[in-house]
Amino acid sequence: MSNTQDEAVTRxxxxxxEVFETMLERxxxxxxGEVDTVEGRIVARIQFTGAVDGECLLYxxxxxxxxxxxxxxxxxxxxxxxxxxDAIGELCNMIAGGWKSKLASPDxxxxxxxxxxxxxxxxxxxxKFGTKFSRKYSFQGNVFGVVLAF
Amino acid sequence: MRKVIERALRQAGLELSEVLQAxxxxxxxxxxxxxxxxxxxxxxxxxxxxxxxxxxQFLEARKQENLAQGVPVVMIxxxxxxxxxxxxxxxxxQGYICKPFTAEQVKARxxxxxxxx
Numbered sequence: 527m528s529n530t531q532d533e534a535v536t537r538x539x540x541x542x543x544e545v546f547e548t549m550l551e552r553x554x555x556x557x558x559g560e561v562d563t564v565e566g567r568i569v570a571r572i573q574f575t576g577a578v579d580g581e582c583l584l585y586x587x588x589x590x591x592x593x594x595x596x597x598x599x600x601x602x603x604x605x606x607x608x609x610x611x612d613a614i615g616e617l618c619n620m621i622a623g624g625w626k627s628k629l630a631s632p633d634x635x636x637x638x639x640x641x642x643x644x645x646x647x648x649x650x651x652x653x654k655f656g657t658k659f660s661r662k663y664s665f666q667g668n669v670f671g672v673v674l675a676f
Numbered sequence: 677m678r679k680v681i682e683r684a685l686r687q688a689g690l691e692l693s694e695v696l697q698a699x700x701x702x703x704x705x706x707x708x709x710x711x712x713x714x715x716x717x718x719x720x721x722x723x724x725x726x727x728x729x730x731x732x733q734f735l736e737a738r739k740q741e742n743l744a745q746g747v748p749v750v751m752i753x754x755x756x757x758x759x760x761x762x763x764x765x766x767x768x769x770q771g772y773i774c775k776p777f778t779a780e781q782v783k784a785r786x787x788x789x790x791x792x793x
Contacts, residue, residue, distance in 0.1 A: 548776035549680070600683050609679065616677050619725065620775050623754025638754065640727045 531659055534625075538674055541624030542663055545617065550597040554665040566648045566671065567591075568611065570618035574626065576636030580655045580676025582622035584614060585648050590668040615641030621672065648673075677775075681721055681752065681782070688783035690790075700726045701734030708743040717747050718790060724753040724760060732760070735767035748789040752777075 539556050546554035566585035574580045586594065588610075595603045595613035603610050619641045626634060653675035660673040678697050685692060696711070698704035704722065711717060724731035731751055738744065751764045751772040761772060771785045 545776045548778055599679050601679075612677075612679075616680070620754060623725075623775060627754070627757075634757070638725065640725055 531657060534657070534674060534676075535659060535661060537625050537628040538621070538661060538672060541621050541628060542672065544624055545620045546665055549620065550594070550665070552597060552665045554663050557662040557664050557669065567645055568614050568643065569646060569648060570611075570615045570641045570643045572618050572622040572641050573639040574622070574636045574676065575639070577633050578626070578629065578636045578676050580657075580674070581653070582618060582625065583648070583651070583673040584618035584621060584670060585673070586614060586668075586670035590670050593666075593668050594670070611643040615643045625674065677723055677752070684777065684779045684782040685786065687779035688786065690783075690786070701729030701731060701737070703728075704734050705729070705737055705741070705743065708738060709741075712743065717744055719786065720744060720747055720749040721786075722749065722751055724751055724755060724764070732763055732767060735764060735769060739768050748792070750785055750789065 542554055542556075546552050565587040567588050568591045569583055569585045572582045574582070591610050591614050592603050592607075594617060595607070595610040598613045598617065599609060603613075619638070622638055626636065626638060648671075651673075653673070655675040658673065658675040660671055662669055662671045678699075682692070682695055694716070696707050696717075698707050701722070704720075708717075722731040722734055726734075729737070731753070735749065735751070738749075748770045749768055751769045752775060753760060753764075753772055754775045764772060770789055773782060773785050
């Protein structure tokens with residue numbers, strides 16, 4: 527990995543850990559190596575515009591998304607609960623915002639969009655940006671993925 | 677996020693009799709217009725990053741329309757960026773909370789404003 531990518535990964539790991547510890551009171555760790563355990567049905571997307579142009583995607587299976595929403599909201603979620611989509615969108619927003627806020631100036635001078643959440647999965651996804659990496663994380667055995675492209 | 681904030685306020689020990697909710701700045705403005713004359717409103721919490729009308733535009737429009745004057749406003753943001761904060765203060769915000777946050781941080785920002793109001 528290049529230095530730029532190494533730094534971006536470190537910042538992302540730190541942002542994810544911070545969000546989970548603070549908002550969900552759970553520890554969340556990156557999974558090293560090839561991990562292919564995320565179905566990726568729910569995808570939340572945040573776009574960066576400005577000094578950095580890019581996007582951050584968070585994807586998770588329905589089951590992981592439900593567990594995550596319950597941890598964030600403190601209440602059980604129903605099947606097809608729209609609160610699950612909101613929770614995943616908000617999580618992506620906080621992770622993307624945390625990653626952005628760890629950028630040094632002038633790169634941090636970019637705005638982030640509101641989250642868009644779909645159930646299309648990641649099939650056929652292609653980043654339009656020069657640098658792209660994906661990372662998987664696990665909390666209490668629940669695995670989700672984050673793609674960062676800029 | 678609205679549900680998360682409400683949960684944090686309750687965890688902070690605030691007894692909330694009623695919580696009015698809006699999903700964006702435009703809805704929030706309408707909620708304030710609909711409740712004009714009511715003195716029950718104690719606090720406004722607004723995200724900055726919202727669809728349709730964002731939190732800063734909401735604050736500026738609220739100021740222009742003189743809605744809920746004297747009610748403290750706390751902005752919630754992933755943007756710790758100084759220009760956002762200065763713009764929010766200029767538009768009438770009394771404080772801000774950075775995401776991610778703990779219930780203790782919410783309490784520390786909100787309680788003094790409620791006591792002062």
